[in-house]
Amino acid sequence: MRFAYEDLSDGQFENLIVFLCQRLLGISVQGFAKGPDGGRDAKFVGTAELHPSKAAPWVGTTIIQAKHTNGYNRNFSESDFFSTTAANTVLGKEIPRIKKLRESKQLDHYMLFANRRLAGNAESEIRAYIAAQCDIPESSIHLCGLEHLEVLLKTFPDVPEKVNLDPVDSPLIVSPDDLAEVVQALARQRSGVSDVLDDPPTTRVTYEQKNALNNMTGEYAKAQRRRYLKETAQIRAFLAAPENLELLRMYESVVDEFQLKIIAKRKDHQTFDAVMEYLVDLLFNRDPILRQHAHKRLTRAVLFYMYWNCDIGEVDDAAAE
Template sequence: MKYAYEDLSDKQFEQLVLFICQSLLGVGVQGFSDGRDGGRDAKFVGTAERHPSKSSPWTGTTIIQAKHTNGYNRHFAETDFFNPKSEKTILGKEILRIRTLRNSNELDNYMLFANRRLAGGIEAKIRGHISNSCDMSVECIALYGVEQLEIFLRTFPEIPEKVQLDPIDSPLIVSPNDLAEVVQAIAQSQHELAKAVDDPPTERVSYADKNAVNDMTADYAKFQQRKYLKETQQIATFLAAPENVELLELYNSVVDEFQSKIIAKRKDYQNFDEVMEYLIDLLYARDPILRQKHHKRITRAVLFYMYWNCDIGKVPDVAAN
């Protein structure tokens, strides 16, 4: 069973990692807390129960990091996450912290969890880079991406329920109150947003044609359609209800703001996947309501509705089809 890790908050992802580490290392794992260097680490001191194996467990001080992203289908190999020539990446900054802990004898082993995909080649490259940069054995470094997270959650099936982790295909029940709250929150943040929509009403076009003109990748488009298409009619019905006319006006004002920002800010080389994920990150960062677990999912559904309904993004010339 696959899970929507991008819908978790940073704290929920930390809780997920904490439960996994308690199962691997032992119940003595100390939860994530702010360190003196600004990072948030979990820690285990002692002999691990089953990591990397029962016959050859880690000993000493193990530091654990959880790196969560709201983005879908992200990878360890992306340059914002890892670039061996830069200390300004997510891992580059982390290596500086590891080195400091190593120099003060506060770290023997290191574990990093991220909701990103991790291919074998890049895993070996990153472990080797951390090893060389921090003067520690590669056997004392463990990296885990979404593939291994899925294995852990099958091995320890009690964990998903503990952190209220939803399967990726679970139904999204949209109530009027929830959706009203989301739309209002989006409207309150609209001056901060960087996204776009078509101003005049347009005739519906095929999803494939719209994806082509907006340069949305096939994998991303398929994921969006599979996960959120079933919600579009619920949202349309809600916005069309006479008692929700003020919310419809809010929705239209947000659409106008998104479209103007997308037109002004979108880079020529960006595909629309990047535009969608950038806006999601910005929405979550700017509004605490949208960061709530259930509201995060509804926010993505509303954003897909905007795209599906031709409210945001380019629209092909209907007459030419």
């Protein structure tokens, strides 16, 4: 059995880890909860049932963290997750919290689960780094990547049923493939598109009305407009060119998928700021073309064009006719 871990929400992945840890450590594992410093930990206090073994179990307080990504084929060694020289990484942001828990005697053992691949050399390096930074014995640190997750789920095949991974509760997931082709082609031909096309497409409702309908905050809307409005004319000209008919069809396919998924998966309380940023993060995580430095701004510009042109997001029906 192979889970599409990248298609789970953060909460679904955390639930999976809690049930696994209840089997490894004990039924009293407390689920993930946000701490006063904003971090999310699970906790077990007592003598572990199976970890690291029945003969020599961990005793004391075990802190558990789960780090989920929607990206494909990611690994522990990537610079966004771990670096010995940068603090602004997934693990780097957790080190001060782990250290604080250790110093206050609220942590004896530490477990980190992530839906990323973990090579043996990376496991040794990261475990040694955490041990040195947080004054925890290496024997009290456990890192679990995709490979070991698969082993655990085969060992405890009843766990997925208990987690009840309802697809209706899954996050907003879209495919980046067609958009990557559009962005890549637009980047290649951009120099050939006239820079004097400064008139943006006419929206079917005013920008302010659309922002109100979609619950986009004024600050975010202003920043988006300032950064990307001028580029909408170039994108429009590119998509309208007869030689780009196939790319226009790809673009239309992308906006159909994005719009329908947004309608189906958007939570009532979410701002459209959160939707846009989630889409950006998801696309960059899932496609190496889109996350290239040269394409990041252009990807954001195309997403803004979709919103500005009323291809995604709510639009007043009367004004749209």
